[in-house]
Amino acid sequence: MPAAPKYDSARMRETTMTSTTTWRPLLLVVFLAAACGGSKEPAAPGGAPGAAAAAPSVAATGKVITIMMITDEKSSRFEPNQVEAHRGDVLRFTIGVGVHSVHFLADSNPGIPNLPPVSDLLQLPGQTLDIPVNFPAGKTIYFQCDPHAALGMRGHLKVDD
Numbered sequence: 001m002p003a004a005p006k007y008d009s010a011r012m013r014e015t016t017m018t019s020t021t022t023w024r025p026l027l028l029v030v031f032l033a034a035a036c037g038g039s040k041e042p043a044a045p046g047g048a049p050g051a052a053a054a055a056p057s058v059a060a061t062g063k064v065i066t067i068m069m070i071t072d073e074k075s076s077r078f079e080p081n082q083v084e085a086h087r088g089d090v091l092r093f094t095i096g097v098g099v100h101s102v103h104f105l106a107d108s109n110p111g112i113p114n115l116p117p118v119s120d121l122l123q124l125p126g127q128t129l130d131i132p133v134n135f136p137a138g139k140t141i142y143f144q145c146d147p148h149a150a151l152g153m154r155g156h157l158k159v160d161d
């Protein structure tokens, strides 16, 4: 796996106390996406230091799956809310409308390693949070938006090899 660009590595050290190794595939994908798509600056992976275990990195596939987060007159929801992805893909949670979070609850995902820390609240239209699919193949992982989980803003990620 090629090393992440120096620029991104330096930035990561500013924004997180956790190992840069864990997030390097993500950074690479973000860098490539930004280089060809001119996408916005991704949200920093929030959360407490120490929340990220020393995870084995996963080889990035380069595939990015956009999951919109929307509140409208119909509902608050992830769109899509049933996602199938391969290890090394990236889930790009993207604000459409509303204020949302992304939370892969540990309690709802027993035994699943590499769960990201709960996100900050995201609220700017177009704001994104990238989550690398670095979970065991064959598992289905639950995630939710904390403010709207009770209203049905929940989703599942099925992980393929």
Ligand SMILES: [Cu+2]
Residues within 6 Å of the ligand: 069, 076, 077, 098, 099, 100, 101, 145, 146, 147, 148, 149, 153
């Ligand atoms: Cu929400």
